[in-house]
Amino acid sequence: MKTILIVDDSRTVRESLKFFLTEGGYQVIEGCDGQDALKVIEGKTCDLVITDVNMPNMDGLTLIGELRQKKEFKFTPILVLTTESQQNIMDKGKELGATGWIVKPFDNDKVMAVIKKVIGE
Amino acid sequence: MMNQFKETFKEEAYELLGNLEDLLMELEDNPDNPDSISAVFRAIHTIKGSASMFDFEGIASFTHVVESVLDGVREGSVKVSKELIDLTLISRDHILAMLNAESDSTPEFEAESADIISRMKILTGEEAEDSASSGTKASETEKEEEAVEKTFRIQFKPDENLFLSGTNPLLLLNELEEMGEYACICHNESIPDFEVFNPEVCYVSWDIYLTTKKTINEVKDVFIFLDSRSEIDVSVISDWQNVLSSDESRKLGEILIDKGLIQASQLEDILNSRKKIGELLVEQGIVQESDVKSALEEQKISNSIKQNLNTGSAATIRVQSAKLDSLVDTVGELVTAQARLNQLALQAKSSSLMSLAEQIERLTADLRDNTMSLRMVPIGTTFSRFKRLVRDLSSSLDKNIQLITKGGDTELDKNVIEKLNDPLVHVIRNSIDHGIESSESRREKGKDEMGTITLDAHYTGANVQLQIRDDGQGLNKEAILKKAVEREIVSPDAQLSDEEIYNLIFMPGFSTAQSVTSVSGRGVGMDVVRKQIDALNGSIHIKSEEGVGTEFSFHLPFTLAIIEGLLVRINDEKYVFPLSMVQACMELTREERTSHGKKRLVEYRESVIPYIRLREIFTEESDLPDREHLVIIQTETSITGFVVDEVIGDHQTVIKNMGKLYKDIHYITGATILGDGSVALILDVNRISALAKVEEAGE
Structure with missing residues (x-):
């Protein structure tokens, strides 16, 4: 079973994402901001990271940079949660090593389509 | 949710x-x-x-x-x-x-x-x-382009550091592959020697040729997550119009020039020598071998598109359907005769005769499949008729109803489709008349004022499933039950499941409409629907939720003429099961017969299923053999074992109708002629399974 790390400070987003992903047959681990995420995945690996950008303590872009420094996460796909209007964030995310993005608001189909694109079935 | x-x-x-x-x-x-x-x-x-x-x-x-x-x-x-x-x-x-x-x-x-x-x-x-x-405004949808098949050339040269962004390019290629006809050429010349090879670097690039109905934007969207560090070029190399208007197929050289890989003058020099262009270009180091391979692929694709178009224009001819029917009959006879030939060849023990018989068997099977496919037509032709029906009826009843059709390209035997017309009309009329509420009452209930009826056809295994859904008020269980009791169709204290209650509407003379209207509600109709679907060897299921809507699904066989059967023996008589419904065959030993006391139950795959002895149904009177065989049959609602004396094997079954005299015979849907000229009866497994269920409940 593939494992996905969700990082978002909004409980609603985390819970709805978790719902879609567990329905889709994935195992989910959660972090409520960048710092928390780094703590949660300490010594672990996962198949995909989905992270929000704007979070307290450590934002999503910094998290991407930190993850890419770790040898376990060098090639792990990372998706950024953004809103339509944040083109500059998408660009910055790409620069730091993000794989792609999920545009909010999202639904099940959208999330699954993007996940299929970056980690396959 | x-x-x-x-x-x-x-x-x-x-x-x-x-x-x-x-x-x-x-x-x-x-x-x-x-x-x-x-x-x-x-x-x-x-x-x-x-x-x-x-x-x-x-x-x-x-x-x-x-x-x-x-x-x-x-x-x-x-x-x-x-x-x-x-x-x-x-x-x-x-x-x-x-x-x-x-x-x-x-x-x-x-x-x-x-x-x-x-x-x-x-x-x-x-x-x-x-x-x-x-x-x-973000969610405004774009207007849909008309879907025309085009061939795209996609040149995909990923950034060297692509892997470091967690991107797997193979997934992107897979995504393209799923879009249509796909050919991919990989350029791997840049992969260095092993000593200097860095596994974290992406050295390869791809040329992809994709023929699809998707738009260029949909194709480009596959690469949406890649930034400008990767080179992606998507262009249309042909669409139908262009290929039609150009007289000649494209030459390899033209394609290479078009792709900007060589100059026209270079091409001319090469053309003057006598070697193949591709070889020479590679020899002289002008292009890579994989570039030539890629261009050749492109040439092949445009040629094949052209060929398709040329043959396509003369690809259909009109034939009288009576001629087709007689062809199907003849092929049926041929299949029967071929079975006899097989049997004779076996008896004669002549190897040359055997190999000839096998060859004829293969040819017959091909001929049979081709012939059957001739009669297959898409169900969409029928669907279009109902648009008009829905429009006229709904306006005469002053209701606002739309018809949505799905799966119009699902193919069924022409004869099946013709016989589907009446049952479909009945069910759709019922939905319009009784199912979907008036606009006012829909508004009161908070539903969309426009009612929707959906016709949905799709394949399920060896069958076609046809669903007619409405978003109306659903079936009223109490009203149905009350009416059925009034009409003495069921006894007042009967305990019925939802599906059993819904099925009451198929009983002759049943109608729950408050008043008789010109559209439906005459009390004939649903029983006729059941009969007609039965005649097609199909079955009907109803799902309904009050206030939400009703769904009728018809399960239909592709064809009425030939089925794959499983031949079995009871005493000296032979019977045929439709092979599509057979799950397994196993032995029924003396011990198992008594293991559940008097109850006819047997263990199968960790569950206990009822079985039924066919010799009792067909009153074959003789002693039970020591060893009996059990044929496990899966119907839509149950799994049942059928006890027979012997399982003989697969049989290409050409279905013959039993004739009017025998139309009231239960448990048999038709007959077939075996290789030795004898007759085998085709079992109506749905009905017999229902019998087993009743017996089980009774005991």
Whole structure:
């Protein structure tokens, strides 16, 4: 079973994402901001990271940079949660090593389509 | 499902709004503290993001404006002032009020939102307005292009560091492959020697040729996550019109020039020598071998498209359907004769005769499949007729109903489709007349005023499933039961499952309509539907939910003429099971016969299933053999074992009707002639399974 790390400070987003992903047959681990995420995945690996950008303590872009420094996460796909209007964030995310993005608001189909694109079935 | 998150969202929003008040106070005291500014922004940002996901439209569009103002504060273009703090606090209260209300999109709220927004605009200038309108329009859908098949050339040269962004290019190629006809050439010349090879670098690139109905934007979207460091070029190399208008197929050289890989003059030089162009170009180091391979692939594709078009124009001829029918009959006879030939060849023990018989068997099978496919026509032709029916009937009843059809390209035997017309008319009429409510009552119930009937055809294994769904009031179980009791169709104390109650509407003389209308409700109809579907060897199932709608599904065989059967023996008689329904064959030993006492139950795959002895149904009177065989049959509703003396094997079954004299015989749907000229009866397994179920319940 593939494992996905969700990082978002909004409980609603985390819970709805978790719902879609567990329905889709994935195992989910959660972090409520960048710092928390780094703590949660300490010594672990996962198949995909989905992270929000704007979070307290450590934002999503910094998290991407930190993850890419770790040898376990060098090639792990990372998706950024953004809103339509944040083109500059998408660009910055790409620069730091993000794989792609999920545009909010999202639904099940959208999330699954993007996940299929970056980690396959 | 979304409702459970609506609550979570509300809870979270209350929490955030609670904090927001404190944060704003803090910001007022320290207007330059970037941490306070981000925290305020974040709270609003989070509320906005989730609100739009869970249908809080009013909150979403309002917070979007507030967010963009606060974004201005973050970037320093808007100053923190008392007015700003005041307005943000008012906004906060306004969001809270919308959150508490039943609906966040009432006219009052909208007016207040507009008022606050206009005050914000005065405070910040035009910026807020711009970003506000861009946010709400995001979901407008593009007009669909008419789907025309095109061939795309996709040149995909990933960035060397592609892997470091977690991208797997193979997944992108897979995505393209799923879009249509796909050919891929990999350029791997850049892969260095092993000593200097760096596994973290992407050395390869690809040329992909894709023939699909998707638009160029859909194809480009596959690469949406890649930035400008990867080179992606998508171009249409042919569409139908272009290929038609060009007289000649494209030459290899032209394609290479077109791709900018060689110059026209270089090509001319090469053409003057006598070697193959491709070889020479590679020899002279002008292009890579894989470039030539790629261009050759492109040439092949455009040639094949052209060929398809040329043959396509003369590909259909009209034939009288009677001629087809007689062809099918003849092929049926041939299949029977071929079975006899096989048997004779076996008896004669002549190897040359055997090999000839096998060859004829293969040819016959091909001929049979081709012949059957000749009679297959897409069901869509029938669907279009119903559009008119729905339109006329609904307007005569003063209802507003649309018909949606899906799976029109599902193919069925022409004869099956013809016989489907009447049952479909009946069911659709019933939906329009009794199922879908009048516009007023739909409005009262909060439904879309426009009712919808959906016709949906698709393949399920060896069958075709045809569903007729409406979003009307659903079947009224109580009314059906009451009527059935009145008509003495069931006894008043009968315990019936939902499906059994729904099935009562198929009983002759049953009608629950309050009054007789010209459209339906004459009390004939549904029983006729059942009979007609039975005659097609099909079955009907009903699902219904009160207030939500009703779904009739017809399960139909592809064809009426030939089926794959399993031949069995009971005493000296032979019978045929439709092979598509056979799950397994196993032995039934003496011990197993008595293992469940008198009950006829047997263990199968960790469950216990009922079995039925066919010799009793067909009153074959002789002693039970020591060893019996069990054929496990899966129908749509149950798994049942059928006990026979011997399982003989597969049999190509050409179905012969039993004739009018035998039309009342139960448990048999037809007959077939075996290789030795004898007759085998084809079993109606649905009916016999139902019998086993009744017996099981009775015991």
